[in-house]
Amino acid sequence: MKVFIKTYGCQMNERDSEAVGALFVQAGHTLCDHENDADVLLFNTCSVRDAAERKAKGKIGFMRKLKLRNPDLIIGVMGCMAQRLGDQLLAELPHLDFVLGTGQIHKALETAEKIAAERKKIANTDVAPEEIDMLGAHSVNSQSAQIAITRGCNRFCSYCIVPYVRGREVSRSKESILDEARSLVDSGVREILLLGQNVAAYGLNGDIRPPAEDHSPFAELLEELNEIPGLARIRYTSPYVSYFNTRLISALANCSKVCRNIHLPLQSGSDRILAAMNRQYTAQSYRDKVAQLRSAMPDLTFSTDVIVGFPGETEEDFNLTRELMNEVGFEQAYIFKYSPRPGAKSATLADTVSEEEKLRRNNILLDDLQLRIGAKLASLTGSTQEILCEGVSARNPARWTGRTGTNFVVHFDPDANVRPGYLRQVKITRSGNVSLFGELI
Numbered sequence: 001m002k003v004f005i006k007t008y009g010c011q012m013n014e015r016d017s018e019a020v021g022a023l024f025v026q027a028g029h030t031l032c033d034h035e036n037d038a039d040v041l042l043f044n045t046c047s048v049r050d051a052a053e054r055k056a057k058g059k060i061g062f063m064r065k066l067k068l069r070n071p072d073l074i075i076g077v078m079g080c081m082a083q084r085l086g087d088q089l090l091a092e093l094p095h096l097d098f099v100l101g102t103g104q105i106h107k108a109l110e111t112a113e114k115i116a117a118e119r120k121k122i123a124n125t126d127v128a129p130e131e132i133d134m135l136g137a138h139s140v141n142s143q144s145a146q147i148a149i150t151r152g153c154n155r156f157c158s159y160c161i162v163p164y165v166r167g168r169e170v171s172r173s174k175e176s177i178l179d180e181a182r183s184l185v186d187s188g189v190r191e192i193l194l195l196g197q198n199v200a201a202y203g204l205n206g207d208i209r210p211p212a213e214d215h216s217p218f219a220e221l222l223e224e225l226n227e228i229p230g231l232a233r234i235r236y237t238s239p240y241v242s243y244f245n246t247r248l249i250s251a252l253a254n255c256s257k258v259c260r261n262i263h264l265p266l267q268s269g270s271d272r273i274l275a276a277m278n279r280q281y282t283a284q285s286y287r288d289k290v291a292q293l294r295s296a297m298p299d300l301t302f303s304t305d306v307i308v309g310f311p312g313e314t315e316e317d318f319n320l321t322r323e324l325m326n327e328v329g330f331e332q333a334y335i336f337k338y339s340p341r342p343g344a345k346s347a348t349l350a351d352t353v354s355e356e357e358k359l360r361r362n363n364i365l366l367d368d369l370q371l372r373i374g375a376k377l378a379s380l381t382g383s384t385q386e387i388l389c390e391g392v393s394a395r396n397p398a399r400w401t402g403r404t405g406t407n408f409v410v411h412f413d414p415d416a417n418v419r420p421g422y423l424r425q426v427k428i429t430r431s432g433n434v435s436l437f438g439e440l441i
Contacts, residue, residue, distance in 0.1 A: 001029045001074075001112070004038035008056045011237065012166075012195055014081055015146040016105055017044045020078070022137035023109045030129050031139075035066060040074045040112050044105070045081035047165055050339040053081050060093055067095040074098075074115050078105045080165040084343070087123035101125030102151075102166050136180050139403065143190040143390065143421030147180055148172070149221070150196030151190070154206050157238065157267075158278045158345040159307065159338065162197055163387045169197065169206045174221055178228075182371025185230045190421035191388055192225070194236040200243035208280075210242040218243070219251035226255040232423055233388055238305075240264045241289050253296040260297055261407040264290070265305040269324030270317035273310050277346070283324055290328055298318060301406040303332035306365060309358035310338045311349035318361050326368060331376055332407070370433070377408070377431035384441065385410060389422045409435040 003024045007017040019029050020042065032038050045062055060077060060083045067073050076098040083101035090096050097115050100108060111122055138145055152167040153160075165408065181192055198203065204219025218239075225234055234257045241264055252258055268274050269424040272284045291386065294300055306321060337358040340347040353361075387402030387410050394401070396440055401415045412426055418440065426438035 001039040001116070002032045002037055003029055003040045003112075004032050004035045005042045005044065006035075007044045008052050009044075009048060010081065011193070012148065012151075012197075013044050013046055015148055015195055015214055016079070016278060017042075018139050018146070020105055020108045022139045024112075025104070025139065026137065027109055029109075035060075035063065038073070041066075041076070041080075042108060042112075043075075045075045045077055045079040047080035047084045047161055047341065049336065050341065056081055057093075060096070064093075064095045065249045072116075074112050076108065077110065078099065078108060079100075080161075083125050083165040084161065084294070086125045090121055096121070098122040099124070103127045114256045118406070121204065127434065136176070138184065138187075140184065140187045140189060143188070143388065144193065145184045145189045145191075146182075146193045146195050147177060148195045149177055149199060149202050153197035154201075155198065155280075156278060156345075158276065159310065159341065161341045161344045164343050166197070169201060170219075171202050171205070174203070174217075174224070177179075177221065178224055179233065181225055181228055185228055188421065190231065191233040192231065193236065194221075194234070196238075198238070198240045198243070199236045200239035200248060211245060211247075213246040216243070216245060216247040219248045222251050222258055223256050226257045231257060232421070234258045235261070238265055240265070241286055244289050244293060249292060249296050252293075259300045259405040260299050260406065261303070261304075262406065263291065263303045263397050266321075266324065267305060267307050268310065268317065268320035269311070270313070273313055273317050273321075274356075276312060276346075276349075277307075277310065283320065284433055287327070299406060301331045301408075302328060303407070304328075304330050304334070306335045307338050308361040308365065309336065309353035311346060311352050313338075313353055320383065322365060322368065325365065326372070329372055329376075330369070331373060333365065333369050335362055335369070336373060337362050373434060377434075377436055379407070380436060381431055382427050383428050385421055385426050385428055385438070386438070387426050389413075389418055389420055389424055411436050411439050412440055415440055 005017045005021050007013050035041055043056055044229060046055045047439055073096050078100045082099045089099050098111050150171045152169045152171060153162045154169040156163055200218050267277055267279055269283050299328040342430045346435055389402045392397040393411050399411045402410050410426055427437050427441055428438040430437045
């Protein structure tokens, strides 16, 4: 069978799709690049934001035309939207063949093969055992790979449905993560990205209370990964600010392979809105943690998530968010207009901010971000940066692309010795709007 997989949403979904694709390949099937060529269409969906669900439903609905032309075509939906809606999707989209929730995506292969043989519709949203749900299969085709170290979440932020569609927080065993990492490095991987809804809570058995200052299983994991020969870089996303204790900050500062970039979700700079979001920290405690991290690692860069237009957000609340973002100086930010999600606690609140006002606030933060990025990139002109070479630039085949440990993209002219996965020193010659340009040293 030829299989086409379309992924919506976060890096966790990308990792799940990769694992599912690898399972099909290992069973003798092939992956294809377009739905018109496929015998099996898989849509790995997201429910975190309404726009992602609407986009996925629209695309899946359009596949009805392919099904009419090819009645043997198998169409399946996986992931968060599948978990949330279950067999309701089979009723809404009658050309669908199966629906698999977040705990059952490891059964995509056997489900597709069962449908090919029996032609019966299937909906399965049961919870799966932890280790099976992690899906260790990989399609290694680059110098970088992702490893899921936790699944689910126990935070219950009022705007979020992740705990409902991905389940409660569970951590993998350290041994299984280290074995997976060593196997990836043996296959040529040089950079690993650790994934979880709250990676810094790894190994804490779902306890939402920040650990004691001297206790961090995540720090211990990073230290052991740091010792793997052949592994060049370690990245992770995304942590919760309250878990950066003394033990973890020390490990981050002392592990040479851990990149100097942290994605640290803020969501709001207003204490009133943070409380309504159930974020369980204040703007000042966030500032303090950023200061501790920067004191230990002066070259650290930050990215973040922010929601504008949360129910009850006033202009004063918004300005507090804007001030804090500019104060921290985030080098990247994912800014979202609030949309209520069915099942989340905030969905019961009146959506008091108009769409026009949400858009205005969104655009203000985006304009601020662009100014900060431009100034930061310009300040790096003339510096020497170490990059992990990724390959030929998508925009200019004469150039290659790499990335700094602080997560800036660098374009450069290759030499005879450059290879994907190599660490090279680059002299930055100029900056663009979102990336840097340099010369290999």
